[in-house]
Amino acid sequence: MTTRAPLKWDVFVTPGIPVAAKDLPPGVTEARFQAMAATLIQGERDAVLVDAFMTVEQASALADWVESKTANLTTVYISHGHGDHWFGLGTLLERFPKARAVATSGTVAMMRVNASPEVLPLWKASFPGQVPDRIVMAQELVGNTFQLEGQELVAVELGHTDTGSTTCLHVPSIGLVVAGDAAYNDVHLYLVESNPQTRQEWIRALDTIESLHPRAVVASHKRPENDDHPRIIEETRQYIRDFDRLAETTRTAQELYERMLALYPKRVNPGWALWSSARAVKG
Numbered sequence: 001m002t003t004r005a006p007l008k009w010d011v012f013v014t015p016g017i018p019v020a021a022k023d024l025p026p027g028v029t030e031a032r033f034q035a036m037a038a039t040l041i042q043g044e045r046d047a048v049l050v051d052a053f054m055t056v057e058q059a060s061a062l063a064d065w066v067e068s069k070t071a072n073l074t075t076v077y078i079s080h081g082h083g084d085h086w087f088g089l090g091t092l093l094e095r096f097p098k099a100r101a102v103a104t105s106g107t108v109a110m111m112r113v114n115a116s117p118e119v120l121p122l123w124k125a126s127f128p129g130q131v132p133d134r135i136v137m138a139q140e141l142v143g144n145t146f147q148l149e150g151q152e153l154v155a156v157e158l159g160h161t162d163t164g165s166t167t168c169l170h171v172p173s174i175g176l177v178v179a180g181d182a183a184y185n186d187v188h189l190y191l192v193e194s195n196p197q198t199r200q201e202w203i204r205a206l207d208t209i210e211s212l213h214p215r216a217v218v219a220s221h222k223r224p225e226n227d228d229h230p231r232i233i234e235e236t237r238q239y240i241r242d243f244d245r246l247a248e249t250t251r252t253a254q255e256l257y258e259r260m261l262a263l264y265p266k267r268v269n270p271g272w273a274l275w276s277s278a279r280a281v282k283g
Helices: 056-068 089-095 105-114 120-126 196-211 231-249 253-263 270-282
Strands: 008-014 017-019 031-033 036-042 046-050 072-077 100-103 145-148 151-159 166-171 176-180 216-219
Touching: 008 056, 008 216, 031 270, 036 056, 036 176, 036 216, 046 056, 046 145, 056 089, 072 089, 072 145, 100 105, 105 166, 151 196, 196 231, 216 231, 231 253, 231 270, 253 270
Parallel strands: 046 072, 072 100, 176 216
Antiparallel strands: 008 036, 017 031, 036 046, 145 151, 151 166, 166 176
C-alpha cells in the first residue's frame, strides 16, 4: 500500500490598490480596493491555484510567487465570477501554458456577465489601465471534484454570498476550505449586490462551510497579517446580522455607514466596501 504525502498550502496576498471612485463618504479622500489572497495547494510535484487576481501587475506577481514554489501548476480554480478573482487569468496562463483553468457552470456564467460589454467597462473605469485587454475564461468543471496527486478537491456550491453562484474549494484531506468571498477576514463585506433574502442565503452559505469542519478557512479578502482561523466564519455571519439589523433601523446611507463603522472601527476598507454597501441599501 502506497502512502500519499499530505498536501500543503500557502497564501499569497496582494496589496490593496486605489479605486477610481467619485462617491466617497464624508472625510474620505481616497477609495482603496482591499488586499486579495490567492491560495496554492501543493503535492510533491503538482499544484492547484485558487483564483488569479485582477490586474496585470497582480497576476504577474502571483506568477512569480508560484514559480518560486517550484511547483508544476496543473489547475487554476476560480471561486466565483467577480473580475477581481480572474481577470488576471490570461496573464497567469501565459506563464503556465500547460495549466487548465476551471470553474463551476454557475461561476462561468457569472464570469461571462462580468466580462460582458455592459459590465467590463465598469471594472476598467474603476481600475484604469490595469485590467488586461485579453480576458480568458475558465472551462466548466465536469462534476464537482478534481484530483491533486490522487487526493480529492471538492467544489462546494454556496449560492449567493457577495454575488451570485459562488463556491468554495474544500480539501478534505487537510481540513482546508478556500472560501473565496464567502468569508471575509477583518475586511468590511461587499453587500452592494445583496438584499435581505440574499443576505440570509449568505448566512446559509457560511453554515455550509462550517458543516465541513475545516481546520483553516482562507478568505479572499483578508487583512494580510491575519491567520486563517475558522473563527472568521462566525465573524462574517455576525457582520451580516448586524448589517441587516441596522439596515432596518437607520434612515440614510450615512447613518447606516456610521453605525456599522462604530461596531467595526478597525475592519479594512470602510471608505469603499462599507460606504458602497450602505449606499446600495439606502439609495
